[in-house]
Amino acid sequence: MTPARDVELVWHDLTPRLLEVRRVHRLSPGMVRVTFGGEQLDGFCHAAPDDHVKVFFPEPGAELPVMPTLGEDGLEPPPPGSPLPVYRDYTVRFLRPERRELDIDFALHGHGPGGSWAAQARPGQRLGILGPRGSNLVPLTFDWYVLGADETALPALAAWLERLPEDARAIARIEVANAAEEQPLTTRADADVRWLHRERGETLAAELTGLTLPAGDGYVWVAGEAGGLKPIRRHVRSLGHHKAWTEIDGYWKCGVVNLDHHEGDDRE
């Protein structure tokens, strides 16, 4: 019998939560893991490796973030005259419900409210989160998985590898600045993992546009800088790969602030 190959999108209740930083751990020169905690994590839903939340940052000098205004369809513009919330998308790296803790891995790229906040994060500070709004449940029964990420999508790629079962075959390509940015990854799958170093001129686009897809049914998941993903999207399409088994998402865009809408994903 052929295993089910339907990708299911499940929706979650949208609850704004105010959380406190419990720990800050430097994963590499350019990446920091912030552990948030609090009673408001009760009922938080997390079901897929690329589940993400909107993180609400305080304005510089403020203690608390401006929290979202919610309507029936989710986020709404705040009432006229009230301060604007400042938020960006981040992946749920780990959730430990029994300890009411949630980890987010932030890329320290030196710009923007997200990158700047993460560089100074310390225990006791508070942030808001909203989401995940939905989870994309991809069956773990495909013959193979092609995974690609830069630093911003590495938290989701690492979670993908952790979830794949023993009999899964995975090809994972991860673009980072240099060898110092490599992180330990764990998987039970038969995985061919290769780190690409921008320092050596290696990129996801160059690597993945040269890729031949294995035989059988497979799922392609790639995320990172939007411009660099375009040739990959074209390449995968040219190979005739099933659209429903392809997810290629722009997680940020070079030179563009607050990429609120990410290409190829209808969960936000």
Ligand SMILES: Cc1cc2nc3c(=O)[nH]c(=O)nc-3n(C[C@H](O)[C@H](O)[C@H](O)COP(=O)(O)OP(=O)(O)OC[C@H]3O[C@@H](n4cnc5c(N)ncnc54)[C@H](O)[C@@H]3O)c2cc1C
């Ligand atoms: C679904 C989803 C999940 C995501 N998960 C994560 C995650 O777990 N960890 C994570 O670090 N990011 C993640 N991102 C990416 C993150 O939301 C963006 O990088 C966002 O722009 C960061 O906001 P900022 O305030 O730091 O910068 P912004 O104010 O948005 O941008 C300021 C400037 O910085 C540039 N910039 C933004 N990000 C980067 C970068 N990574 N490297 C270099 N320049 C950059 C912009 O082009 C712009 O010029 C995710 C994005 C999406 C859509």
